[in-house]
Amino acid sequence: MADELEQTVKTVLEEDHARLAEYLSIETVSAQNRGIQETVDFLKREFTKLGADNVETWQDVGDSNPFIFAEFKAGESGNANKTLLFYNHYDVQPPEPLDEWTSKPFELTEKDGQYVARGVSDDKGELMVRLSSVKVLQQTGGLPCNLKFIVEGGEEVGSPFVPEMVAKHADQLKADALVWETGGKDADDNFQVTCGLKGIMSFELTVQTAESDLHSSLAAYADNAAWRLTKALASLKDDNNRVLVDGFYDDVRKLTPTEKAAVEQLEFNAATTRETFGLKRPFVTEDPKTALINDPTMTINGLTSGYEGDGVKTVLPKFAKAKLDCRLVPNQDPKKIADLIQKQLDKNGYEDVHVTFLLGEDPFRSNLDDPFVQLAVDTAHEVYGNKVKLVPNAAGGGPEAPFSETLNVPVVAVGSTFAGSGPHAPNESVRVADYAQDVSYTARLLNHFKDL
Amino acid sequence: MADELEQTVKTVLEEDHARLAEYLSIETVSAQNRGIQETVDFLKREFTKLGADNVETWQDVGDSNPFIFAEFKAGESGNANKTLLFYNHYDVQPPEPLDEWTSKPFELTEKDGQYVARGVSDDKGELMVRLSSVKVLQQTGGLPCNLKFIVEGGEEVGSPFVPEMVAKHADQLKADALVWETGGKDADDNFQVTCGLKGIMSFELTVQTAESDLHSSLAAYADNAAWRLTKALASLKDDNNRVLVDGFYDDVRKLTPTEKAAVEQLEFNAATTRETFGLKRPFVTEDPKTALINDPTMTINGLTSGYEGDGVKTVLPKFAKAKLDCRLVPNQDPKKIADLIQKQLDKNGYEDVHVTFLLGEDPFRSNLDDPFVQLAVDTAHEVYGNKVKLVPNAAGGGPEAPFSETLNVPVVAVGSTFAGSGPHAPNESVRVADYAQDVSYTARLLNHFKDL
Structure with a gap:
């Protein structure tokens, strides 16, 4: 059975390579509003080709890019x-x-x-892994x-529209467990089962000191926006990575004993x-x-x-x-943190340096004792041997909490x-062998999940 | 005689307007190495047309852009x-x-x-003023x-090649006095006779903390070049515009009583x-x-x-x-100042933040009691009435010292x-009336200079 599955993984991966390449070739840059419709058409077509029982696009919340929702029913010998639920x-x-x-960047190499x-790790590649796993299961x-x-x-x-979309479509999204967009191995090649995400609050600091740029000979009496920004920023952090904003750490929940043990x-x-990463500087923390x-x-x-160009x-x-x-x-709460930062700038004498809140996502962490968490860990041992770690939450963020x-x-x-x-850096990559293992892992996880 | 001169200024300005427009239309951006040869050809032609007795281009120092040197001999009733010498x-x-x-920007409006x-005040316009003054004098x-x-x-x-060029051609450049590139009126419309320039030292600070950009989720342990730079910069200046570099002010010469009186x-x-300038912030100094x-x-x-683009x-x-x-x-000495800054960064714990010296120009100030300085002031009173100020040195820089x-x-x-x-800003401008007054002033200064 296991041999049949592994053999099928191989043939399916060969078949599906062209689909991976095509998906990665589309320049789906949401920050620049590029390639969206082309990508949506591609995915609807691929879900349908794979035999989804239902494929929908949802665009009923704000002016969001389309959400794609696809369902596959359990096979005859499966557990209906x-x-x-997969999120990607x-x-x-x-x-x-x-x-x-x-x-x-947009050519699979x-x-x-x-x-x-671009996107092979974060996370177009991962969705293609999951579709390949579906095909493997269909054939086995x-x-x-x-x-x-x-x-x-x-x-x-x-993900500005996720909270409202989830609330609106909660019935359709109903599931017994959720597999998040991506994951993988740490620097020592331990496969990680990660149970949450950090939250995020993105913002801008801006300062304007004059209506027009000045000649620098006037520096003896006119203030300078770049200096204001520099001094304001420097006042928000010490040299040991500690944030110098009153109340910033107040809501941080201490780790439970189980979480501590996992850490x-x-x-x-x-x-x-x-x-x-070619790090040239010491780490900013000893733990x-x-x-x-x-x-x-x-x-x-x-x-x-x-002036940021060449010369002087x-x-x-x-x-x-x-x-x-x-x-x-x-x-911690994103909006509250933004307010605290503006308050601190005001207190430090930088009232003219303005915080603009760009986006916020709540932090989230699953209960590490949940049976589904344990199943994910046990299945990982089948594929990755003893190199498996349970991680309370990733260092990154995402719209998991809603x-x-x-x-x-x-x-x-x-x-x-x-x-x-290097998910957000040039030359973003995954290892070909990891990609194949992940198809196998996902198929196995679903096989075990049936009996949970 | 004065009436004849003023009348001639008017007609010459009408004749020379097209030449001003043509000169400003050439995109002579030295930082981008654009338009140099076209400008050189234009100026050689115009000097020749105006009757220069000798026009030369010098390019015998390093890989400098061509220097243009032009000579006009005194007229028959002049003082040979x-x-x-004019520098522009x-x-x-x-x-x-x-x-x-x-x-x-490159169309006279x-x-x-x-x-x-661009360049109408700094200082293509000024050279055209001086050529118009020559024509006025020729006709009067x-x-x-x-x-x-x-x-x-x-x-x-x-001006990286000026010191060597001046040394090499000192004989040809020999003169009794020098009129610098530009000048003009202060915020209260006082005409300024300025006797020197500040020096300048341009440099870059760079810091690299890794070989590749990282995902910001790694901020809990990896250092950040932008934070390093920000903290390093902030350590170099206090909130009152005072430079926090040991020895930075050591060589500053105190103002003499004459200079103090001028100030x-x-x-x-x-x-x-x-x-x-639409300044939004208080001045950084009370004096x-x-x-x-x-x-x-x-x-x-x-x-x-x-990332400096839109979105997140x-x-x-x-x-x-x-x-x-x-x-x-x-x-103060430019190279010494650069060294002091690097030393201070090292001392402050920012040894990884590097100073790159880009260029330096020595500060310079003429003796305010020189008869030529007094002549320039006296002539100014003829044209600008009592709104004339003697300025020990400008706030800006230039290659005056060599x-x-x-x-x-x-x-x-x-x-x-x-x-x-706004000499370095968008919508750089001069007032049409000031431009005309300057032609008259320059012609009068030369008439008086004959008898100094």
Whole structure:
């Protein structure tokens, strides 16, 4: 049986390679509103070809990109009383900076045992893994349970419409468990079963000091937007990564003993991590395992001011902008954090530096003792041996809280990424072998889920 | 005689308007290496047409843009023993940001009594004023003294070749006095006779924390180039515009009693300045007059890091860069200042933030008691009435020190700009009336100079 499944995985992957390449070739950049309809058409066609019993597009919330909803009923020998829901997104990050790609961002390239393309890890590749698993199951005894897929097109711009969409379609989305968009292996190649996500609050800081740019000879009396921004930013964080905003850490829930134990068994290989990203600076914490799970952060994503070109321009800029995000943990609230930051800037004397809230997602963490969580871990041991870790929550974010809370389901995030995937960076990649293992893992998980 | 001169100014200005427009239409952006040869050809032709006795281009120093040197001999009734040298530059600043121009940057536009175009104030317009003055003098009794013009093409990128060029051609450049590129009126419409320039040291700060951009979920353990840069910058300046670099102010020469008296008689109209630039923040000093003359400054010209586009990108940038300049006063040394800044960064714990020296120009100030300085002031009273001020040095910079020190001549900077000219900003302008007055002033200055 297991041999038959593994053999089928191989042949299905060969058949499905062209579909993966086609999906990755579409430039679905939600931040730039590109490629959306083409992607939606592609996915509807592929779900239908695969034999979905129902394929719908939902666009009844705000001016969201279409949500794609697809259902597959359990096969004849399956359990029609069990339903698993998959969440994915079809949009990807912008490909910039383009000059750092060693191959075309929207062309699937195989190199050194890796698939390279924008979205191959985050997470167009993962949806294709799941569709291949469906085909494997169809060819090896039929679908063991009902499946539902919800695929959105706004994850990379903060999933602003997910909470309302989930509330509106809660009946259709009803399931016994949820498998989140992506997951994979850590720097030591441990396969991770991850039970939650950090929250996020993205914002901009802007400051304007004049109506026009000035000549820098006027610096002796006129203030400078770039200096204001720099000083304001520096006042929000110390040199040890600690956020200097009153009340910022107040709502952070301490880890439970179970969560603490899970954190303890995690591995963090400083040398590998350092090498993977070419880190030149020491880490900012001495306890990265706990920090990644339960420390909120504040990150500058970008800085813009004045003249950024070649050569010299002696300008005194009227305007400066920083883009930032805060990663949040239970029970922090995105809007409240934005307010605290503005209050702190005011208190520090930077009332002219303005916080603009761009998006917020609540943090979420499943109960680590849930049987579905345990099933995901046990199944992982079949495929990945003893290299399996239970992770309370990922360091990244996503719109998980609205699903898990509204539908009241346990959630695991599993997938095919590795520590060097670089999900938002140039040369985003997954390893070909991991991709194949993930198809096998997903098929096995569904087979076991039938009997949970 | 004066009436004849004023009448001639009028007719010459009408004749020369097309030449001004043509000169401004050439996109001579030295930072982008555009339009250089076309501009050189234009100027050689115009000097020749105007009857120069000698026109040369010098390109014998490094890989400099051509220097144009032109000589006119005194007329028959002039004083062949007196020679005045004019310094100008034919290159201009880049026109960016383009969307803030209300007319085309390289098209002379007349609007609300102003000429608007890139370079009209800094300082293509000024050279055209001087050529028109030559024509006026030719038509009203002949040139009263010998004239020399040196026009360079690298001023906006820091005049890197001027010191060597002046040393090499000192004999040909020999003169009794030097008139600097530009000047004009302050915010209260006082005509300024300016006797020096601040120095400048332009540099970049760069920091790299990783080989690739990271996902911002890794902020709990990996350092961030944008934060490093921000904290490093903030450590270099306090909130009162004071530079926090050990030794930065050590070489600043105190103002002499004569210079102090000159500073006292200057006017600084805070309200006008605030309105002209739409300043939203208080001034950073309570003594702007002294600060503009004798305070060195450090200005952020630009900030670049990570994602600067629309929407949200949850990236943790590997690289960050700031462009800066320091305005320097006698007797500060550009290279020494760059070294002090790197030392301070190291001392502050930012050894990974690197200073790259881009260019340096020494500060310079003429002796305010020189008879030529007094002549320039006296002549100004003829044209501008009692609204004349003697300024020890401008707040801006330029390659004045190599000329004045090598040739051992007094220098004044005079011209047609006003407080709203915005020399490096969009919609750079001069007032049409000031332009005409400046032609008259320059002609009168030469007539008097003959007898000095």
